[in-house]
Amino acid sequence: MASDLVNITINGTPLQVPAGEMIIESARRIGVEIPHFCYHPRLSKEAGANCRMCLVEVASPRKNPDGSVTLAKMPKPQTSCSLPAGEGMVIETETPAIIEARRGILEFLLINHPLDCPICDRGGECPLQNNTLHYGPPTTRYVEEKRHLPKAFPLSEHVVLDRERCIHCARCTRFAEDIAGDAQLGFLKRGADMEVSVRTGEQFTSLFSGNTIELCPVGALLSRSYRFRGRPWDLMTQKSICTECSNGCNIKLDHRAGRFVRVNARLNEDVNEEWTCDRGKFGMDYLSGPDRLTTPLVRRGNRFEAVGWDEAIRRVAEELGQAGRKSAFLGGIRSSNEDLFVMQRLFREVLGSSDLDHRVGPSFDAEPVIGVGQGQVARAPMSLVELEGLSLFISFGCDMAWEQPMAYLRVRKGWRRGALTIASVARHGTAEDERPSSLAPISAVRVRHDEGGELQVALRLLGEVLRQGGDGTAVPAELAAKAESAVTEQGADAEAVRRLALTLFEAGKGASDGRSVAVWIGEAARTNRQLPDILQTLSAALSAAGVHGVVQVPAMEVNEQGARDLGIAPTWLPGYEQADPAGRNSAEILAAVAQGDIAALWISGLDLATRYSDPAAAVRALESCPFLVVTDLSLTKTAQMADVVLPVTSVAERNGTYTNVEGRVQRFWKAYDPPAGVRQEWRIAAQIAARLGTEIHYASSREVLADIAARVPLYAGCGPDALGDGGVRWASALAGEVGR
Amino acid sequence: MGELRVLFEHRDVPGIERMDVYESVGGYQGLARAVTMSRADVIGEVKTSGLRGRGGAGFPTWIKWSGIPADQPTERYVVCNADEGEPGTFKDRELMLRLPHMVVEGLAIAGYATNSSTGYIYIRGEFLESARAVRRAIDEAYARGYLGESVCGSGHRFDLHVHMGAGSYECGEETALMSSLMGERGQPRAKPPHAPLPVISGLWQRPTLINNVETYATVPHILARGGAWYASMGTERSKGTKLFSVSGHVAKPGNYEIELGTPLEELIALAGGVVGGDLKAVIPGGSSVPILTAEQCRGVKLDYESCMAAGTMLGSGGFMAFNDRTDIVKLMHVTARFYAHESCGKCTPCREGTRWMYRIFQRITAGQGRPEDVDLLLSICNNIDGRSYCPLGDAASWPIRASIQRFREEYDYWIEHGRSPVGDDSVPGIG
Numbered sequence A: 001m002a003s004d005l006v007n008i009t010i011n012g013t014p015l016q017v018p019a020g021e022m023i024i025e026s027a028r029r030i031g032v033e034i035p036h037f038c039y040h041p042r043l044s045k046e047a048g049a050n051c052r053m054c055l056v057e058v059a060s061p062r063k064n065p066d067g068s069v070t071l072a073k074m075p076k077p078q079t080s081c082s083l084p085a086g087e088g089m090v091i092e093t094e095t096p097a098i099i100e101a102r103r104g105i106l107e108f109l110l111i112n113h114p115l116d117c118p119i120c121d122r123g124g125e126c127p128l129q130n131n132t133l134h135y136g137p138p139t140t141r142y143v144e145e146k147r148h149l150p151k152a153f154p155l156s157e158h159v160v161l162d163r164e165r166c167i168h169c170a171r172c173t174r175f176a177e178d179i180a181g182d183a184q185l186g187f188l189k190r191g192a193d194m195e196v197s198v199r200t201g202e203q204f205t206s207l208f209s210g211n212t213i214e215l216c217p218v219g220a221l222l223s224r225s226y227r228f229r230g231r232p233w234d235l236m237t238q239k240s241i242c243t244e245c246s247n248g249c250n251i252k253l254d255h256r257a258g259r260f261v262r263v264n265a266r267l268n269e270d271v272n273e274e275w276t277c278d279r280g281k282f283g284m285d286y287l288s289g290p291d292r293l294t295t296p297l298v299r300r301g302n303r304f305e306a307v308g309w310d311e312a313i314r315r316v317a318e319e320l321g322q323a324g325r326k327s328a329f330l331g332g333i334r335s336s337n338e339d340l341f342v343m344q345r346l347f348r349e350v351l352g353s354s355d356l357d358h359r360v361g362p363s364f365d366a367e368p369v370i371g372v373g374q375g376q377v378a379r380a381p382m383s384l385v386e387l388e389g390l391s392l393f394i395s396f397g398c399d400m401a402w403e404q405p406m407a408y409l410r411v412r413k414g415w416r417r418g419a420l421t422i423a424s425v426a427r428h429g430t431a432e433d434e435r436p437s438s439l440a441p442i443s444a445v446r447v448r449h450d451e452g453g454e455l456q457v458a459l460r461l462l463g464e465v466l467r468q469g470g471d472g473t474a475v476p477a478e479l480a481a482k483a484e485s486a487v488t489e490q491g492a493d494a495e496a497v498r499r500l501a502l503t504l505f506e507a508g509k510g511a512s513d514g515r516s517v518a519v520w521i522g523e524a525a526r527t528n529r530q531l532p533d534i535l536q537t538l539s540a541a542l543s544a545a546g547v548h549g550v551v552q553v554p555a556m557e558v559n560e561q562g563a564r565d566l567g568i569a570p571t572w573l574p575g576y577e578q579a580d581p582a583g584r585n586s587a588e589i590l591a592a593v594a595q596g597d598i599a600a601l602w603i604s605g606l607d608l609a610t611r612y613s614d615p616a617a618a619v620r621a622l623e624s625c626p627f628l629v630v631t632d633l634s635l636t637k638t639a640q641m642a643d644v645v646l647p648v649t650s651v652a653e654r655n656g657t658y659t660n661v662e663g664r665v666q667r668f669w670k671a672y673d674p675p676a677g678v679r680q681e682w683r684i685a686a687q688i689a690a691r692l693g694t695e696i697h698y699a700s701s702r703e704v705l706a707d708i709a710a711r712v713p714l715y716a717g718c719g720p721d722a723l724g725d726g727g728v729r730w731a732s733a734l735a736g737e738v739g740r
Numbered sequence B: 001m002g003e004l005r006v007l008f009e010h011r012d013v014p015g016i017e018r019m020d021v022y023e024s025v026g027g028y029q030g031l032a033r034a035v036t037m038s039r040a041d042v043i044g045e046v047k048t049s050g051l052r053g054r055g056g057a058g059f060p061t062w063i064k065w066s067g068i069p070a071d072q073p074t075e076r077y078v079v080c081n082a083d084e085g086e087p088g089t090f091k092d093r094e095l096m097l098r099l100p101h102m103v104v105e106g107l108a109i110a111g112y113a114t115n116s117s118t119g120y121i122y123i124r125g126e127f128l129e130s131a132r133a134v135r136r137a138i139d140e141a142y143a144r145g146y147l148g149e150s151v152c153g154s155g156h157r158f159d160l161h162v163h164m165g166a167g168s169y170e171c172g173e174e175t176a177l178m179s180s181l182m183g184e185r186g187q188p189r190a191k192p193p194h195a196p197l198p199v200i201s202g203l204w205q206r207p208t209l210i211n212n213v214e215t216y217a218t219v220p221h222i223l224a225r226g227g228a229w230y231a232s233m234g235t236e237r238s239k240g241t242k243l244f245s246v247s248g249h250v251a252k253p254g255n256y257e258i259e260l261g262t263p264l265e266e267l268i269a270l271a272g273g274v275v276g277g278d279l280k281a282v283i284p285g286g287s288s289v290p291i292l293t294a295e296q297c298r299g300v301k302l303d304y305e306s307c308m309a310a311g312t313m314l315g316s317g318g319f320m321a322f323n324d325r326t327d328i329v330k331l332m333h334v335t336a337r338f339y340a341h342e343s344c345g346k347c348t349p350c351r352e353g354t355r356w357m358y359r360i361f362q363r364i365t366a367g368q369g370r371p372e373d374v375d376l377l378l379s380i381c382n383n384i385d386g387r388s389y390c391p392l393g394d395a396a397s398w399p400i401r402a403s404i405q406r407f408r409e410e411y412d413y414w415i416e417h418g419r420s421p422v423g424d425d426s427v428p429g430i431g
């Protein structure tokens, strides 16, 4: 139906468009821009079509009693943002009546608008300003008192509301209800007194509140951190990637005079569409934070001394050279792919060490992705778009909205369409159950268990699946026995798990080729020492239930996936080739440090002393470490324990790539020069290699990436020329898919 | 022509609001006959009667009824619009209070004809007594088997629920009413050509029939005595009788049932004639319709077509007569206040325009009018009319525009002299 084409005419130009397409979109196809405020293609039309700015004149064919057809003009102008294209429609967008109508609407919008553009953040990029300039009346006829309301009313720690400027377009309220799903914004009162509001006593605590600032067509919803900090025309914009989680939102990084100013979303239909989450939107201030390091530091007794790069590099090269195989590397989950590739070359090729690990949780040996199937592609993380089309999504110990914000939005979108069922497994008292943005309220099945009960739930699920007729032939006898005994045990979650099993069978039914079920393991479950068993049990449950699915431990940090892919791991090389000999994992490395078996440790972009699953153990090990070098942006607790601290460039200060949660290699571009005295991490690694007599020569990040693409088959389709603005998923490239 | 009581035939019978009395005067015979007929034949009878919606727009009732996809396996709903918020209109209130069974019977017939098993009566929140009467009638109807499991033993199920509004005129607009009924903000929803009609997708996206109280109350008579009988009353295109709520400067304000096509003067005479002065103006169909000068009233007949031809509308039948003590500018000040207060706020022209007009009226009647204000008011009316989301915006502009066109000299007087052309004791007062 929707793909049927209809013939319409806009301003005399005939064109074919999909039946039911909104006329405002059809007009764009032929370059006719219809002014609008409330319209937004991703927001519901139910509560839209309210600003009345997009009026057009419409005539439709009408059948006469004698069978002939005449064109009947509709007596009233129609809102093109909500008018579906129908066969034979004739649209006029620039008639005198429409021009007058627009002027009238703008006059209405302006009578109560404070017109304080000179002190408004939105000034210069304001749809109300722009439309007024193009279509508005030159002066006002309004002589009455304007509406007065408190300015800059704080809705949350991030967002303020200037109710005087609001034009009541309902974009923010629709976003909150339709997209974020927390419905924290609504309208109070009616008529000219109507106002946007949170509920009494509540704050706008949505994890996605920042998007409403970008959606607001006036300066009514404003960012507290950006307020009064710049005028749009003074800002420069660079294409970048958010560094605050693994989802890799495409962002526009606005900067001024070499300093970070703000984040806006950059469109990428496959990743973040046009959204960001608040962690990213308001979390990137560190780029120009006051604590940025700008020079290498070397420990002299109890204090650090600022030194030049030559001296710092000489010192690190000396120590690493002496340690040789007894050097180790931890972290790297915030470094670029280029940094990581060169770094692992330094350790493996120059120092002869296999002791590298990016994982700092207690369950080191967990496979990154367990596909129900075999081989390399089974390790490929699923795509974000794929989430929308699932029939069942199981969030397992994962606070989705917080940990995987864009994946959360995709799952919600699939649920809203009606075909996706959600199940949520989490500990009692999970933050998710309190949060406004959460899958919990829309989960068809909710399993809540005690601390550490993840494996028990997984076994119970497998047991239920087997009892309800699942195919147990591929399940190891020992596991099947454990599962059977888990089902017989009493437990508060027994009924919920039974329903989960039923839901699983249900999801397996009408499913065709694609994966229909996904289980995402979150931080709470990742910190369970039994993670490998949990993963094995869950994937056994999926295959026993006969569903085509995947159990995934999605990456959480910005380049955690890149660190996996590029072999920052003791047992595999870049591209998941087996490492021979295998090295030691992070727990073993720290134990070896404590035993004096490792002479030099390099920690990159990771505050191990606070982030390690056992922080005290980490501190003890670091204290006994003969030589510790740390690369980071600021002097973290870990850096304070180092012998040498090397300051590195931020995402805004260089070119490079990160690989996001779905294995999409994405570029970011240099926005401004780094502070003097700060270097790129891979250049540091290459310089150290050179000092040790091995040339790892690259002229640029681009060359490093080209080399990765040439040497690592997994990334063969992700070379610098292939990536474009939106990046490429290596799994898609391997499968020969184009575009994604 | 003249007074003709069909709905009101037994209005004054003591106890008519109770089941026994209502049955004793032929009540529920229409329903009893309907359930012996096919659904199509019931709708056919309504078609023959020529009944048009009494909520204001005069839309042919049978077209709505036959638009409900009665064979689809989905749920369907029947809704009675008893929000009656139009200033000057109070007929539905009395129908529900005195003749609640007639409304219930009409709804049960509609439920049968559209194959719906659930009905809602959305009653204006202030109408507590009417709601109580309806509530009691519903209980009595369940007890007699006119509602519930098997309506009149037909096997057709029909349950009827009362829902009270919370005090919003806009919630009488059918799509806003449905939003409100579903627990959402009382704002209208999209209609054709932007979205399907309520008969296709209404309450909870299910086919929904919505009619006015009086429309439903007429149906039992049509079913009991035949569509042809009903069509024998009224004019060529406005069939049957209509209730008028007569108010203003008349001796006997109240509800009157007249045959459609009755001369306007006759209705005034029925209500005891104009008091306190000579007739100056009439608003024949509720505050939303254009005002007529006494001159224009002459010879006008009260049916849909004649009113249209005279430059106004029959509307909901809220008939207001004004004598020559009436200050038209003050009257419109009160009207403008009403619409500014009742605008739901959803769309720009109505939200901003109604408040702006009210402000201008405040200024004019405070003696601060400017010569350009009258044209400004006209221009604002033009900028609202036809551009708002729902008809409330249009309805806010029509009376004001008509009053300027027909009584402009009174505006000019206010602006020039800063006081009423009618004198200090003019009506209405402005609170």
Ligand SMILES: Cc1cc2nc3c(=O)[nH]c(=O)nc-3n(C[C@H](O)[C@H](O)[C@H](O)COP(=O)(O)O)c2cc1C
Pocket: B052, B053, B054, B055, B056, B057, B058, B059, B061, B081, B082, B083, B084, B085, B086, B169, B170, B171, B172, B173, B174, B175, B210, B211, B212, B213, B215, B390, B391, B392
């Ligand atoms: C602002 C507004 C208020 C309305 N209020 C009422 C009302 O109180 N009662 C009513 O029956 N119809 C009201 N209507 C008309 C309804 O939208 C609808 O046309 C009517 O209920 C249909 O019933 P009918 O076909 O029986 O006339 C109103 C319309 C508008 C635009």
Ligand code: SF4
Pocket: A165, A166, A167, A168, A169, A170, A171, A172, A173, A196, A215, A216, A217, A218, A220, A221
């Ligand atoms: S605050 Fe902004 S987005 Fe929200 S209704 Fe007002 S103008 Fe629209």
Ligand code: SF4
Pocket: A242, A243, A244, A245, A246, A247, A248, A249, A272, A275, A276, A277, A278, A279, A280, A281, A404, A405, A406
């Ligand atoms: S979802 Fe992740 S990548 Fe996107 S804005 Fe939030 S923190 Fe940044």
Ligand code: SF4
Pocket: B170, B188, B342, B343, B344, B345, B346, B347, B348, B350, B351, B388, B389, B390, B391, B392, B393, B394
């Ligand atoms: S015209 Fe607009 S503001 Fe007025 S009641 Fe209708 S939708 Fe609401």
Ligand code: FES
Pocket: A035, A036, A037, A038, A039, A048, A049, A050, A051, A052, A053, A054, A055, A079, A080, A081, A082
């Ligand atoms: S853009 Fe169409 S009504 Fe607002």
